[in-house]
Amino acid sequence: MARQLRHYSTEYKAEAVKMVLQGKQSQNQIAQELGISATTLCTWVQRYKANPEQGIESSQVQSIADLEFRKLQRKYKELEEENAILKKAAAYFARNQK
Numbered sequence: 001m002a003r004q005l006r007h008y009s010t011e012y013k014a015e016a017v018k019m020v021l022q023g024k025q026s027q028n029q030i031a032q033e034l035g036i037s038a039t040t041l042c043t044w045v046q047r048y049k050a051n052p053e054q055g056i057e058s059s060q061v062q063s064i065a066d067l068e069f070r071k072l073q074r075k076y077k078e079l080e081e082e083n084a085i086l087k088k089a090a091a092y093f094a095r096n097q098k
Contacts, residue, residue, distance in 0.1 A: 008036075016041055017048045 019030050020041065027045070031038040 013044050014048075017044050020045050021048075 016030065016034055016036070019025070020027050025033070027041055028038045031041040034041070
């Protein structure tokens with residue numbers, strides 16, 4: 001039986017995190033009360049604590065930006081290597097034409 005993925009609104013996540021941060025109940029109790037996984041709630045709280053100014057979705061956006069940045073870095077390195085090879089080839093052929 002396949003697990004169904006549920007998507008929660010940013011407001012819902014923010015309210016859940018707020019409940020945890022208020023500290024009136026344990027994180028597990030709040031997760032059980034809301035009908036969500038304790039692991040999911042823990043992830044939301046960690047994301048918020050990592051960058052509270054940007055809210056609950058901040059680290060997810062950051063992760064996407066980091067992945068894109070790493071991808072661009074790899075592409076840049078590859079192009080630098082290709083450029084170096086082409087420079088060596090051009091120098092070799094220029095020497096042999098004399």
